[in-house]
Amino acid sequence: MNEPFSIGKANMAQNHDQLTNRTDNAIRPNMKKKILLCTPLMASVLTGCVQVTAPDKPIVINLNIAIRQEIFYKLGPASQKVIENNPGVF
Amino acid sequence: MRDSLEMIIAAVLLGTTATSAMAFQSGRDPAYQTARESGLVGEKSDGYLGFVVPPSSAVRALVEDINIKRKAVYSKEALANGATVEEMALRTGCRLIAERTVAGEKYQTPSGAWKTRDDSPPQLDARCPQ
Numbered sequence: 623m624n625e626p627f628s629i630g631k632a633n634m635a636q637n638h639d640q641l642t643n644r645t646d647n648a649i650r651p652n653m654k655k656k657i658l659l660c661t662p663l664m665a666s667v668l669t670g671c672v673q674v675t676a677p678d679k680p681i682v683i684n685l686n687i688a689i690r691q692e693i694f695y696k697l698g699p700a701s702q703k704v705i706e707n708n709p710g711v712f
Numbered sequence: 713m714r715d716s717l718e719m720i721i722a723a724v725l726l727g728t729t730a731t732s733a734m735a736f737q738s739g740r741d742p743a744y745q746t747a748r749e750s751g752l753v754g755e756k757s758d759g760y761l762g763f764v765v766p767p768s769s770a771v772r773a774l775v776e777d778i779n780i781k782r783k784a785v786y787s788k789e790a791l792a793n794g795a796t797v798e799e800m801a802l803r804t805g806c807r808l809i810a811e812r813t814v815a816g817e818k819y820q821t822p823s824g825a826w827k828t829r830d831d832s833p834p835q836l837d838a839r840c841p842q
Contacts (some may be wrong), residue, residue, distance in 0.1 A: 697803040709739025
């Protein structure tokens, strides 16, 4: 004699298996791809070392000329004023 | 006698007024004016006065005093314009050499040499507006 819910239980168990398998199948191939993708990255991390060597001379970025021209343009009237307002000093 | 005394006092007062008026007009200390005219001091390209020849202590004191005052006005004006003191000084220096030196006065060329101003245009720093 079957138990009252045996069919239902069997169905559920089957469904569960299917679900699990399906999920499993969905994840596993992707994981493989990821691992595959990561392999060169990991390899480069493990073998290390992007080589960066410091240059012999210090790096000098000279911004003086650009700044000067702009400032000088602005200071034209100011310099005129300074001279006119301080006759004893110039 | 009294009249002549009054005349003398009036003349002296008038003379003083006239002298101070002249000084006010040029605005310069007479000793400084003389030092400029005789080529003892000159305008440097950086906006300050320099010694063309080794200075006497009096000339040195005079120039240092003026340079301190110049730096003070440069600082104030630089602050108002968002510039550095050096930029303000250099810009004013361009103008001082180009517009305020007269023939016979000394100025410093970009190479650092002293040159006497004549009718030709002065040699200015390359950064000066042309």
